[in-house]
Amino acid sequence: MSNTALAPPDTIKPWQVMAAGMAAMLLTVGIARFAYTPMLPLMQAQTGMSPFVGGLLATVNYAGYMTGALFASTISDARRRYLVYRAGLVAGVIGTLGMGLTTQTWLWLVLRYVAGVGGASGMLLASGMVLAFLVRHGRRPELGLHFIGLAIGIILSGGLVMATMGWLDWAGQWHAFGAVTIALLIPAWFWMPAPDGATPQRAAGAAKVPHPGAWLLNLSYFCAGVGFVVSATFVVAAAAKVPQLSHLGPFIWIVVGLAAIPATLAWDRLARRIGDVPTLILAYALQIVGIVLPVVSHSAGAAIGGALLFGATFMGIVALTLALAGKRNKDNPSGAMARLTLSYGVAQIVAPAIVGRIASTTGSYDMGMIMAGGTMAIGIVLLWAYGRAS
DSSP, X not given: OOGGXXXXXXXXXXXXXXXHHHHHHIIIIIITTTTHHHHHHHHHHHHOOOHHHHHHHHHHHHHHHHHHHHHHHTOOOHHHHHHHHHHHHHHHHHHHHGGGGOOOHHHHHHHHHHHHHHHHIIIIIHHHHHHHHHHHTTOOOOOHHHHHHHHHHHHHHHHHHHHHTTTOOHHHHHHHHHHHHHHHHHHHHHXXXXXXXXXXXXXXXXXXXXOTTHXXXXXXXXXXXXXXHHHHHXXXXXXXXXXXXXXXXXXXXXXXXXXXXTHHXXXXXXXXXXXXXXXXXXXXXXXXXXXXXXXXXXXXHHHHHHXXXXXXXXXXXHHHHHHHHHHHOTTSHHHXXXXXXXXXXXXXXXXXXXXXXXXXXXXXXXXXXXHHHHHHHHHHHHHHHHHHHO
16 A cells, blocks of 8 residues: 555545544543543542552553654654554553453553553654644644643543543443543544655754753653652542542542643743743742642642642643753754653653552552652752753
8 A cells, every 4th residue: 555545635624634633632642541540549449459559550551652652753654654543543442441341450451551552643643643734734833732632631531530420430431431532533533644655753864962961851851750640640549538638539630631721832931031941940840839739738729729730830841841852952853852751751650650659558649749749859950950051
């Protein structure tokens, strides 16, 4: 089959392509990856899952995402890239729907890994194909709507758990999520245009010229990865551990998504005024407050405030850091971004299992949250040193 055979029909509209990209992001990341967060307390209550197993499932999910991301980065052939994208969509459906069909821990581990691998289709492959289509048709290369799909996925996952909590058990809720992924598969599958030809992802022979102090930015981004994954995985479960907050779990996850929607644009505007590094330091500091606030006070206000601060900062930190690396490594921006993604990914693999073990030992997520906040404080120091080295 030739590459041209995969091209979209002439009648395809830009709004259909954007809808396909958002559907892919919703399916593979917003649900297949992040629905686990509001589902975790219910699974622990109804299946007897330990905090350690809960953290381990998050770890293998992020390991799967890293596997998918690394594999996707090696594909230059357009036909293979398109087929792998579709395979990732199917992986997201299987990894979601299958969770409600078993109580075997080892199968849960496999399914969370499969769902993680599929995440690369929405986050990396779909975004690249949407961007290529817009450029090819003379449209502005904007991916804001595509990445807002991640925030919408967070809201959708929390809302579905809240809506079905009274009449579906944990398995039924996973089946409901599976039905949603099947519905999203249709536009993500049929409206996504295939790339035109095999285009290398980087210029041949591009020199590796890392920016002075680039290792400091990589280490600080690792710290941000710890803060992100601990909050993203355990923010709902931590609230559920507090009797007076147990009913707020899914709502807190919705708050995270609502706060995330306008975040990227807001942080970009601030960075234009005060600079990238100072803006990142502010975002780190606010996220630290959001992480430790529910530890300092077990009130509903503290839980909701922490969720607002987390949602308002994590997408901005990702966008600002990757943009900063690209701007300051113009000879090889893709290499700099790949190293940052690896640092962030390693943190996402290691941290959940550690926090899950701490929670199993102490009976609370407080110490794990404090560890995450302390790690991000180290990240601020590293960012300050990076700014000095620039």
